Amino acid sequence: MSENRELNLTLDFCLRVGEVLLSSGAGAADVTATMLSLARALGFWQAECDITFTSLEMSHQTSPDEPPVIATRQVKQRVIDYQHLTRVDHLVRDVLREDLDLRQARAELGRIVSTGHDRPRWAVTGAWAAMSAGVAMQLGGDAAVVVLALLSAVTIDRLQLRMAKRRMPAFYQQVAGAGAATLIAAAAAASPLSIDVSLVITANIVMLLAGVGFMGGLQDALTGFYITAGARLTEAILATAGIIAGVSGGLSLANVVGVQIPEIDPGRVDIQSVGLMIVGSALAAAAFAFASYSPGRILAPIAGIAAVAMGISTSLAQPGLGRAWSVGTAAFFVGLVAFAVAGRMRVPPLVVVVSAIVPMLPGISIYRGLTLLAEGGRRDSSEGLLAMVTAASVAIALAAGVILGEYVAQPLKREAQKLEVRLSGPRLVGPVRVRSRRPGSSAQTSRRGRSRARAEDADDGSTGATGVTGDDGAGSPAQPG
Known part of the structure; x- marks a missing residue:
């Protein structure tokens, strides 16, 4: 996909993840750190975000002489839903581990927010x-x-x-x-x-x-x-x-x-x-x-x-x-x-x-x-x-x-020198330490290689076909408990 299209889809994905976290009671620091970590793991290191109680905004500017790309999203409802919160947290970790690319992550997020609960x-x-x-x-x-x-x-x-x-x-x-x-x-x-x-x-x-x-x-x-x-x-x-x-x-x-x-x-x-x-x-x-x-x-x-x-x-x-x-x-x-x-x-x-x-x-x-x-x-x-x-x-x-x-x-x-210092406070949602790579590295290449390997495994009937880990450690869609 083109770079502009990939940027727009990445910002939209990060905003949708942030909406789920914020509406479920996560702190603004945790939501900010998670959104920035996702953007950087997907190759956009110049991303910035701003959070209020009712809206989220994320922007990216490649260079000072180019206009920034800005995306916003409103928080429409606030319901304590720890099933969606847990699944989105697992999704974030899968993306940061490079087990999912952007297309797969967006598809899995859509399944999470559109699937009902496992209890009446x-x-x-x-x-x-x-x-x-x-x-x-x-x-x-x-x-x-x-x-x-x-x-x-x-x-x-x-x-x-x-x-x-x-x-x-x-x-x-x-x-x-x-x-x-x-x-x-x-x-x-x-x-x-x-x-x-x-x-x-x-x-x-x-x-x-x-x-x-x-x-x-x-x-x-x-x-x-x-x-x-x-x-x-x-x-x-x-x-x-x-x-x-x-x-x-x-x-x-x-x-x-x-x-x-x-x-x-x-x-x-x-x-x-x-x-x-x-x-x-x-x-x-x-x-x-x-x-x-x-x-x-x-x-x-x-x-x-x-x-x-x-x-x-x-x-x-x-x-x-x-x-x-x-x-x-x-x-x-x-x-x-x-x-x-x-x-x-x-x-x-x-x-x-x-x-x-x-x-x-x-x-x-x-x-x-x-x-x-x-x-x-x-x-x-x-x-x-x-x-x-x-x-x-x-x-x-x-x-x-x-x-x-x-x-x-x-x-x-963990060791004190590895503490996240960009944002103060402990993490109640999201990974504590992020492992991501700078643009130009082999991150996207290795991620596509893993995707092709998983697709080949799927053709062979392998148990790791989906590459998505849910609450129960099985393929998506997962049910908690």
């Missing part, structure tokens, strides 16, 4: 229900609390799914989900049943918080992408505000009709409750990963990491260490081990860290702050504001702890 939507709803049940178990709820949290989660997921099909903004979806959870709990409180409905509301708050991208926003801020960080944090704050509005509205309506919903009080933690917390956190983390279409092979490691992290957080909180510091230390452990675990299981570290910290999201602090604010007294209002500030500090501690763990883990994994 009702199974995803069941996973959200299992996640809420795990959080309720983690909070010490009995069987009735677990069942009610499960049923509330099903209602919330189906309600938000219907609203999403009508293209309702995420803020209103969060308001509706939190309001539905609170009203269901209020109905249960008005019934003769003896249920601690405060635990049900808290479990559903954690479910709604699970998709909020605080970590991506903080990662962008720490790595110097302040515009993208500001947009992501604004989106996260708006989504959290929707949860607060929904819960507070439900609590106010319950007070009007005379239904009292108690304030949650975690109380003393004994050995038995610690065991339930660990089991519940493992279930919640694995269920969230399943609901986000993570490959099946990573679910058990995520559950184990989340269980250990919850044990660390609980043990540190007992001697009197502040909650933000205890969960921050546990999140540091998650970031520290996620890099090695993700490498062994062939998934991006982002899949592991986001799923493993879900059980430690500050649902308790948010609910406690809202119930105190709803009571209206001066002392209650002060304690309520303090609880809300604690919730914000816990969210920041989780994101900062994970990123710090990644900073430490990646230099320990």
